[in-house]
Amino acid sequence: MAAANVSFRLNGKPVQLSVAPDRTLLWVLRTDLGLNGAKYGCGIAQCGACTVLVDHRAVRSCSVDIQSVHGADVVTIEGLAEGEKLHPLQEAFIAHDALQCGYCTAGMILTAYDFLLRHPNPTREEVVAGMDDNLCRCGAHVRIVDAILEAAPAMRGTQSP
Numbered sequence: 001m002a003a004a005n006v007s008f009r010l011n012g013k014p015v016q017l018s019v020a021p022d023r024t025l026l027w028v029l030r031t032d033l034g035l036n037g038a039k040y041g042c043g044i045a046q047c048g049a050c051t052v053l054v055d056h057r058a059v060r061s062c063s064v065d066i067q068s069v070h071g072a073d074v075v076t077i078e079g080l081a082e083g084e085k086l087h088p089l090q091e092a093f094i095a096h097d098a099l100q101c102g103y104c105t106a107g108m109i110l111t112a113y114d115f116l117l118r119h120p121n122p123t124r125e126e127v128v129a130g131m132d133d134n135l136c137r138c139g140a141h142v143r144i145v146d147a148i149l150e151a152a153p154a155m156r157g158t159q160s161p
Contacts, residue, residue, distance in 0.1 A: 008069045010035075011079025019066055026050045026061035029076060037077035037106040041135070048134030051107035052076050058114035077106035080113070088154035089113055092147035100138035108134050112148045113155075120156045124149060 004021035007014065010033065019028055029035045029052070038061050041049030045060035052061045053075040080087045089109045092098070099105040108131070115130040116122070122130065127145050136144060 004067055006066050006070050008071060009073045011075055017066070021065065021067045023066050024062055025052065025054075025059075025064040025066055025069055025074070028066050029061060035076050035078050039103055039106065041103075041107075046133070046135075047104070048107040048111055049104050051110045051134070053110055053114065056114070056117065058111045075110075077109060080109065087113075089116075089147070089151045092151040092154075093144070096143045096147040096150065098140050098143040098147040100136075100140045100143075104134060104136045104138075108136065108144055112144075112151070116148065116152055116155045120152065122149070122152060 001020050001022060003018045005016065005018050007016045009015070015033070017028065017032060019032065026038055026040060029038055030040075038052050039049040040062065041047035043062050045063040048060065050060055050062040051058050053059070054064065054069055055072050081090060086094075089112055093105060093109060098108075111131060111134050115127070119126055119130065124145060127148050131144065131148070
């Protein structure tokens with residue numbers, strides 16, 4: 001298959017690549033661009049470990065072909081912080097020890113980011129339902145929900161990265 005030219009913004013910076021059009025965003029991020037925050041989990045968009053933001057919405061990068069992000073704004077966990085200042089979600093995950101092994105953490109945080117943009121004042125039950133499709137094999141779900149609830153006030157009224 002012939003290479004395709006793809007251009008998009010990645011963590012606020014323009015990126016231009018020539019890659020096979022059927023490659024997934026996950027593997028382009030990890031192998032071509034050296035960003036390893038998004039993890040390979042299941043490969044079928046069921047676990048959430050590979051979650052990134054595309055045009056301010058959480059997507060499973062293992063199931064997104066690279067051509068579909070042409071012209072889009074992509075944010076990975078590496079681009080969520082502002083320089084050395086962590087995002088409130090990152091700070092809350094640390095404060096609540098909601099990152100036991102860390103494998104799911106980037107996907108959890110980016111899914112929570114999208115969720116909180118759409119639900120700025122959630123109840124515990126809404127957070128549980130909103131995060132239901134992200135898996136944590138360590139069983140840190142209670143701490144993850146607590147961290148998201150703590151970060152919600154800090155995110156109210158914020159803009160997407």
